[in-house]
Amino acid sequence: xxxxxxxxxxxxxxxxxxxxxxxxxxxxxxxxxxxxxxxxxxxxxxxxxxxxxxxxxxxxxxxxxxxxxxxxxxxxxxxxxxxxxxxxxxxxxxxxxxxxxxxxxxxxxxxxxxxxxxxxxxxxxxxxxxxxxxxxxxxxxxxxxxxxxxxxxxxxxxxxxxxxxxxxxxxxxxxxxxxxxxxxxxxxxxxxxxxxxxxxxxxxxxxxxxxxxxxxxxxxxxxxxxxxxxxxxxxxxxxxxxxxxxxxxxxxxxxxxxxxxxxxxxxxxxxxxxxxxxxxxxxxxxxxxxxxxxxxxxxxxxxxxxxxxxxxxxxxxxxxxxxxxxxxxxxxxxxxxxxxxxxxx
Amino acid sequence: xxxxxxxxxxxxxxxxxxxxxxxxxxxxxxxxxxxxxxxxxxxxxxxxxxxxxxxxxxxxxxxxxxxxxxxxxxxxxxxxxxxxxxxxxxxxxxxxxxxxxxxxxxxxxxxxxxxxxxxxxxxxxxxxxxxxxxxxxxxxxxxxxxxxxxxxxxxxxxxxxxxxxxxxxxxxxxxxxxxxxxxxxxxxxxxxxxxxxxxxxxxxxxxxxxxxxxxxxxxxxxxxxxxxxxxxxxxxxxxxxxxxxxxxxxxxxxxxxxxxxxxxxxxxx
Numbered sequence: 020x021x022x023x024x025x026x027x028x029x030x031x032x033x034x035x036x037x038x039x040x041x042x043x044x045x046x047x048x049x050x051x052x053x054x055x056x057x058x059x060x061x062x063x064x065x066x067x068x069x070x071x072x073x074x075x076x077x078x079x080x081x082x083x084x085x086x087x088x089x090x091x092x093x094x095x096x097x098x099x100x101x102x103x104x105x106x107x108x109x110x111x112x113x114x115x116x117x118x119x120x121x122x123x124x125x126x127x128x129x130x131x132x133x134x135x136x137x138x139x140x141x142x143x144x145x146x147x148x149x150x151x152x153x154x155x156x157x158x159x160x161x162x163x164x165x166x167x168x169x170x171x172x173x174x175x176x177x178x179x180x181x182x183x184x185x186x187x188x189x190x191x192x193x194x195x196x197x198x199x200x201x202x203x204x205x206x207x208x209x210x211x212x213x214x215x216x217x218x219x220x221x222x223x224x225x226x227x228x229x230x231x232x233x234x235x236x237x238x239x240x241x242x243x244x245x246x247x248x249x250x251x252x253x254x255x256x257x258x259x260x261x262x263x264x265x266x267x268x269x270x271x272x273x274x275x276x277x278x279x280x281x282x283x284x285x286x287x288x289x290x291x292x293x294x295x296x297x298x299x300x301x302x303x304x305x306x307x308x309x310x311x312x313x314x315x316x317x318x319x320x321x322x323x324x325x326x327x328x329x330x331x332x333x334x335x336x337x338x339x340x341x342x343x344x345x346x347x348x349x350x351x352x353x354x355x356x357x358x359x360x361x362x363x364x
Numbered sequence: 365x366x367x368x369x370x371x372x373x374x375x376x377x378x379x380x381x382x383x384x385x386x387x388x389x390x391x392x393x394x395x396x397x398x399x400x401x402x403x404x405x406x407x408x409x410x411x412x413x414x415x416x417x418x419x420x421x422x423x424x425x426x427x428x429x430x431x432x433x434x435x436x437x438x439x440x441x442x443x444x445x446x447x448x449x450x451x452x453x454x455x456x457x458x459x460x461x462x463x464x465x466x467x468x469x470x471x472x473x474x475x476x477x478x479x480x481x482x483x484x485x486x487x488x489x490x491x492x493x494x495x496x497x498x499x500x501x502x503x504x505x506x507x508x509x510x511x512x513x514x515x516x517x518x519x520x521x522x523x524x525x526x527x528x529x530x531x532x533x534x535x536x537x538x539x540x541x542x543x544x545x546x547x548x549x550x551x552x553x554x555x556x557x558x559x560x561x562x563x564x565x566x567x568x569x570x571x572x573x574x575x576x577x578x579x580x581x582x583x584x585x586x587x588x589x590x591x592x593x594x595x596x597x598x599x600x601x602x603x604x605x606x607x608x609x610x611x612x613x614x615x616x617x618x619x620x621x622x623x624x625x626x627x628x629x630x631x632x633x
Contacts, residue, residue, distance in 0.1 A: 064520070064549045064552075207409050209616075209633065212633045216633055237550060242624075242628045265624060279550050279554040281554075281580055282579045282621065283581075283582045283621055283623070288603070291558075292583070294554040294555035296504075
């Protein structure tokens with residue numbers, strides 16, 4: 020087993036709204052990422068994916084508040100550290116974050132190289148400009164970005180190029196964990212592919228030690244990451260390798276998500292996409308029982324009463340449902356058969 | 365009207381932006397035929413001219429050259445009145461639901477406008493209410509919860525569904541959907557697509573679907589047009605174009621989309 024780079028134990032964070040209501044957007048989440056591995060987080064909008072990403076950095080600002088749990092990066096617990104210390108010694112150098120609209124992080128009045136100088140000076144004030152320039156040039160070359168980008172203003176770059184520039188800047192300090200939150204959702208398919216290729220290269224070339232990739236595009240996740248975690252209403256509902264999560268999902272919600280995959284492959288037109296009815300629960304007042312019960316077609320009366328723990332099963336998989344593995348697989352098989360019969364009729 | 369007859373066609377459509385060194389040919393001598401009742405996709409990467417083309421079809425911008433025929437006759441939108449008449453037959457759903465509504469109008473007003481446009485101004489209040497409630501229930505929204513809300517109080521998916529409710533009330537002959545699902549997460553995307561297709565069957569619309577995601581185009585459309593630099597480089601039935609593409613550009617577009625049953629080759633960019 021490889022060294023564990025990031026370990027999160029029972030992390031709970033909440034938002035406090037202006038009406039003093041508590042919204043638990045990340046609810047007892049535990050995860051582990053090993054060296055050289057990547058973890059994907061999937062889920063609907065509003066399920067807590069992005070909040071989890073923000074919480075993992077250990078840097079909290081209102082309305083997001085830390086409640087309980089531990090975040091351990093390479094043996095160091097950062098969850099109880101002082102915000103100033105985190106800013107100085109964790110952000111950027113241990114853990115880096117690429118938000119969805121990362122391209123807006125570039126300062127429009129500065130050239131890219133001045134932006135990089137600022138980044139370095141915040142962490143290491145004793146580095147000269149020449150050293151920084153040489154280093155940035157080398158790094159950009161390795162990452163397949165042209166050197167001239169360094170002398171450009173952000174407005175002169177295309178969206179995909181800006182996104183790749185920000186990714187390159189975010190790994191200049193060799194962070195151990197890189198969190199990419201929908202880095203490609205604002206880009207068209209060709210730029211998306213370039214961004215994905217770059218992220219995979221980062222891992223292979225050792226710029227980063229592990230990658231956490233957040234998106235709602237399952238085909239993308241399947242191609243990028245080793246493991247996939249599905250989130251629903253602030254909780255993890257399914258955990259497994261990419262292959263298992265896509266082709267053999269256990270939780271009914273994960274199964275529903277996999278039914279919405281669209282890929283340009285033969286056979287797609289014969290399948291009717293299945294949408295999950297209903298909307299996610301309001302986290303201000305989450306249901307007592309299983310949070311998916313309202314939308315689940317297999318739900319039993321007791322599902323609405325008893326909350327479900329995450330069930331660990333063989334091979335590092337886990338899911339959150341009352342039914343056993345066999346029962347779920349049997350139910351899905353029957354459903355598929357019904358669908359097939361319906362289509363043939 | 366007969367299925368299969370031509371309802372919209374374009375001949376030698378060209379749009380040039382700018383002059384001199386700034387000249388940019390966005391749409392380049394495009395010929396396009398749309399038959400009644402079919403679903404057509406126009407696929408291309410950003411900057412290939414898809415949106416310009418759709419705006420010309422909608423009559424939002426004038427083409428530099430070329431003619432558009434609507435139901436066999438030359439389209440005439442020279443006056444505001446004629447334009448409004450034309451828009452009764454062709455409607456659009458845009459990419460960004462957040463920018464598609466007038467923020468000062470309540471949802472009631474949005475839907476009432478549609479009823480007015482269909483000439484339902486003289487209907488009784490109850491009748492209008494019923495129509496609006498029917499449209500909302502078609503897209504799985506609850507009318508009673510929406511009456512006093514503003515569009516920005518809804519989520520992106522709900523807004524896009526409200527857009528479909530508008531189309532349901534308007535019952536246009538042609539619907540132009542410009543990337544209707546690109547701002548929406550993958551799970552609601554299936555819902556939106558299903559609703560669009562259901563609406564097409566119910567109202568008997570012709571749909572022009574504009575997207576950069578070739579998988580989406582394959583799922584929804586009968587005919588696919590591939591657009592590169594303002595020109596259609598390949599067209600044909602969805603199965604023919606996507607499963608056995610002849611052009612290098614089409615092959616590249618297909619290879620850029622992640623797949624699950626086949627390996628995704630990252631070395632080509």
